[in-house]
Amino acid sequence: MNTRNEELHRELLDVTREVIEICEKHNIRYYLAWGSCLGAVRHQNIIPWDDDVDLYVDYQDLDRLKAAFKENQKYFYQDLDTDPECFEYWPKVRKNHTTSMDLTKKAMNIHWGICVDIFPLVHYGKPATDRITNMKITSLAILSRFPYYKKLGNRSIHKLWKMLYACIGEKGRKKLFYKILNSINQPDGAYLLDISDYTPHLVMTKDSFGEGEKFPFGTIQAKVPSAYDKYMRLAYGDNYMEIPPEDSELRYFHSSSLIDCKKDYHAYLEDEDTK
Numbered sequence: 001m002n003t004r005n006e007e008l009h010r011e012l013l014d015v016t017r018e019v020i021e022i023c024e025k026h027n028i029r030y031y032l033a034w035g036s037c038l039g040a041v042r043h044q045n046i047i048p049w050d051d052d053v054d055l056y057v058d059y060q061d062l063d064r065l066k067a068a069f070k071e072n073q074k075y076f077y078q079d080l081d082t083d084p085e086c087f088e089y090w091p092k093v094r095k096n097h098t099t100s101m102d103l104t105k106k107a108m109n110i111h112w113g114i115c116v117d118i119f120p121l122v123h124y125g126k127p128a129t130d131r132i133t134n135m136k137i138t139s140l141a142i143l144s145r146f147p148y149y150k151k152l153g154n155r156s157i158h159k160l161w162k163m164l165y166a167c168i169g170e171k172g173r174k175k176l177f178y179k180i181l182n183s184i185n186q187p188d189g190a191y192l193l194d195i196s197d198y199t200p201h202l203v204m205t206k207d208s209f210g211e212g213e214k215f216p217f218g219t220i221q222a223k224v225p226s227a228y229d230k231y232m233r234l235a236y237g238d239n240y241m242e243i244p245p246e247d248s249e250l251r252y253f254h255s256s257s258l259i260d261c262k263k264d265y266h267a268y269l270e271d272e273d274t275k
Contacts, residue, residue: 004259005048005049005051007261008051008100008114008259008261009045009046009218010219010261011095011098011114011261012046012052012053012114012116013046013053013217013218013219013220014095015053015075015093015094015095015114015115015116016053016055016116016217016220016222017219017220018072018074018075018093019055019065019093019116019118020220020222020223022065022068022069023057023065025068026064026065026068028057028058028061028064028065029057029058029061029209029211029212030055030056030057030212030223031055031056031209031212031223031224031225032053032054032055032056032215032217032222032223032224033054033055033056033117033119033193034054034119034235035047035050035052035054036050036052036053036054036055036217036222037054037224037225037228037231037232037235038232038235038236038240039217040215040216040217040222040224041215041224041228041232041240041241042240042241042243044215044216044217044218045216045217045218046217046218051257051259052115052116052117053116053117054116054117054119055116055117055118055119056118056119056120056121056193056209057118057119057120057121058120058121059120059121059122059123059181059185060123060185060187062079062091062118062120065077065091065118066079066081066082066091069093073096074095074096075093075094075095075096076093076094076095076096076111076113077091077092077093078091078092078093078094078110078111078115079091079092080144080173080174080177081174083110083111084147084170085108085109085110085147085148085151086110086144086147087105087108087110087144087145087146087147087148088144088145089140089141089144089177089195089196090117090118090119090120090196091117091118091120092115092116092117092118093115093116093118094111094112094113094114094115095113095114095115096113096264097113097263097264098113098114098260098261098262098263098264098265099112099113099114099258099259099260099261099263099264099265099267099268100112100113100114100115100257100258100259100265101257101258101265101268102257103257103258105148105152106268106269107151107152108147108148108151108152109269111265112265112268112269113265114259114261119193119194120195121191121192121193121209122181122184122185122191122192122195123185123186123187123188123189123190123191123192124184124185124186124189124190124191124192124203125186125188125189125190126189126203127190127203128201128203129192129201129203133184133201134201136180136183136184137184137195137196137197137201138197139180140177140180140181140195140197141196141197142161143173143176143177143180144177145161146161146164146165146173147165149161149162149165150162150165181195190203190204190205190206191203191204191205191206191208191209193235202234202235204225204227204230204231204234207226207227208225208226208227208230208231209225209226209227209231210225210226210227211223211226212224212225212226213225213226213228
């Protein structure tokens, strides 16, 4: 692993540690998600070529998690409420005075600190999503990206979203977003593993997640779903423990990201030469 990744991984583990400590303090269930869960199970660390950390938190606990970060001076809880130009449906916890910036979206005036993604585990009452739910999930993705479409949208369809955004405004965007999301959430249901518009909408029972099982994750310990083998097979297939070859597309990295563990992202926002 190169020096850049080693430094980034130290910062990511620092943010992850903070989130976990707050979750445990406030009795909020969390689990490592997606590639981070795979990293813990297969590598006992962040996957060497990975550049982010993903966590699950129960959707119904997100307000408590956000409240716990409200007075935190070292980290920033980012969502549609705390960062008006935020254009992703899932919250993030970002570290102040650092930089993890997608240069293709630099024009977006958001907090660009190094971050951990917090994916909400939405409750769902069926074993698989239906057509109406899938349409709702697509709507959530579109609504979350309204600020991006307004500033950087360059496709024909984006003109329609810009017009709608102009009509309903920021307050209307958030109100409609949460109304749709809450219409999907059914407190007695299973867990819907992702509400993005670019992944299969997988569903797992809550008892598969359970209390979670702690694994080494770099310099910390972090929980994975209790039935982690079932989760890993569902997410990545039966051969998830096999390390992909160096030329594999599975060794994904955000090549458009500018990473600086010591410099505040504001410096890059103001630097016209940063491209």
